[in-house]
Amino acid sequence: MGEYEHSLDVKGRLIMPAKLRQDIGDKFILTKGLDGCLFAFSSPEWLNFEEKLKALPLSDKNARNFVRFFLSGATECEIDKQGRFLIPNNLREAAKLEKEVVIIGVGTRLEIWNKQTWQTCDEAISADEIAENMTMLGI
Secondary structure, three states: OOEEEEOOOOOEEEEEHHHHHHHHOOOOEEEOOOOEEEEEEEEHHHHHHHHHHHOOOOOOOOHHHHHHHHHOOEEEEEEOOOOOOEEEEEHHHHOOOOOOOEEEEEEEEEEEEEHHHHHHHHHHOHHHHHHHHHHOOOO
């Protein structure tokens, strides 16, 4: 849970907030996410997610594209002694990560955002709309 602002260093490394480090572990999986961010999964959560991807029908083109989207850019990251991890260039480009970055905790994963993109997305989230749709979500 939570929202944390950090800066990428010149080598593309980002500090993993200490509060999140405990949950995600020293090694985790980073991949392209939805809405213009990156998704980070702990190893056990990645295995759960990967199993769901494997269960999708190979005969369905949308399912194949969904699997390709997440697996093609997936990489294992390791947190160093200073609490940093390297975001590969292809993933930095996919999420338009430059200097200012926001890491948010969203249940089973973390999301890593370009700060400006996150602010735009966050401002567009309407609590009233969410409340109206909660019944459809089963909440």
